[in-house]
Amino acid sequence: MTTQDVITEEQVRAYHEHGFVVVEDIFSTEDLALMRQTLDELIESARGLTDHTEILDLEPSHAPDAPKVRRIKSPFENHPVYRSMGKHPKLLAVLRALIGNDLRMHGSKINLKSAKFGSPVEWHQDWAFYPHTNDDVLAVGVMLDDMTEDNGPLLCIPGSHKGPTFDHHQDGRFVGAMDPDKCDVNLNSAVPITGKAGSCSFHHVRMVHGSGMNTSGKDRRLMLYQVAAADAWDIRGMGRVGSWDNYVDTMISGEPTNEPRTVSTPIRLPFPEPEKVGSIYESQTLLKNKYFSDDQSVAE
Numbered sequence: 669m670t671t672q673d674v675i676t677e678e679q680v681r682a683y684h685e686h687g688f689v690v691v692e693d694i695f696s697t698e699d700l701a702l703m704r705q706t707l708d709e710l711i712e713s714a715r716g717l718t719d720h721t722e723i724l725d726l727e728p729s730h731a732p733d734a735p736k737v738r739r740i741k742s743p744f745e746n747h748p749v750y751r752s753m754g755k756h757p758k759l760l761a762v763l764r765a766l767i768g769n770d771l772r773m774h775g776s777k778i779n780l781k782s783a784k785f786g787s788p789v790e791w792h793q794d795w796a797f798y799p800h801t802n803d804d805v806l807a808v809g810v811m812l813d814d815m816t817e818d819n820g821p822l823l824c825i826p827g828s829h830k831g832p833t834f835d836h837h838q839d840g841r842f843v844g845a846m847d848p849d850k851c852d853v854n855l856n857s858a859v860p861i862t863g864k865a866g867s868c869s870f871h872h873v874r875m876v877h878g879s880g881m882n883t884s885g886k887d888r889r890l891m892l893y894q895v896a897a898a899d900a901w902d903i904r905g906m907g908r909v910g911s912w913d914n915y916v917d918t919m920i921s922g923e924p925t926n927e928p929r930t931v932s933t934p935i936r937l938p939f940p941e942p943e944k945v946g947s948i949y950e951s952q953t954l955l956k957n958k959y960f961s962d963d964q965s966v967a968e
């Protein structure tokens with residue numbers, strides 16, 4: 669398999685120009701079945717829970733006898749199925765075409781955005797959470813369901829990856845979201861990222877993006893793999909990685925390096941730390957001026 673079999677030069681150009689691109693048919697029907705079955709098992713493990721865990725982030729309307737999961741945390745790190753899918757040859761071929769041969773998985777999550785109640789994600793840039801020494805860093809959205817205009821698709825602002833890093837603070841503390849009235853972005857220019865299950869979206873780490881609540885009758889499960897060029901080091905420090913061995917363990921292609929490549933980019937650190945930690949959903953709950961409705965009682 670060559671790179672050209674998976675992604676065209678035009679798609680690579682589109683990624684660099686607009687900051688995102690969708691590539692179809694990365695994962696097969698069999699891959700999808702395995703990932704969905706694993707997910708069902710993880711969701712069932714939320715039965716009986718009264719609070720979030722290290723792995724499961726619960727919807728506000730969750731009840732112990734009616735489990736509702738908002739996010740699976742760190743699936744690549746915690747589950748062999750998602751670890752092996754993160755090294756899928758077709759996925760790696762696209763990643764190499766976009767950000768080079770030496771690649772590291774620096775994080776992962778599955779946002780469930782279930783039919784009728786799946787929570788919104790306020791506008792933000794991933795860069796505001798985890799700035800690196802260079803911005804050859806992106807998020808892959810593995811579509812576990814068809815992502816359509818009406819089931820809470822990812823929304824991206826084209827070209828915003830070339831602009832500033834916006835303020836994600838409120839009253840002097842990081843909240844992980846932009847105040848829609850205080851940032852100079854045309855949010856009406858947002859493009860819904862759609863595609864068939866098995867397709868993947870790739871969005872640049874500085875891209876302004878978000879998504880509304882899923883009020884449709886169709887699930888929108890999206891696994892996000894956060895991938896960085898191996899020479900992009902998280903500037904929040906080695907503590908994020910833990911140790912050199914951990915860093916090497918997250919390599920998915922090519923060679924690790926202890927010589928970070930530094931490129932000048934607009935950086936605003938996510939400090940002081942948010943009052944609510946655990947997931948982006950938790951930190952964003954404190955945002956006073958929300959753009960997306962999060963009233964689950966309306967949706968149900």
Ligand SMILES: O=C(O)CCC(=O)C(=O)O
Pocket residue numbers: 779781789794820821822877878879890892948
């Ligand atoms: O699931 C979504 O629609 C957006 C997810 C996202 O941007 C995030 O979790 O950082």
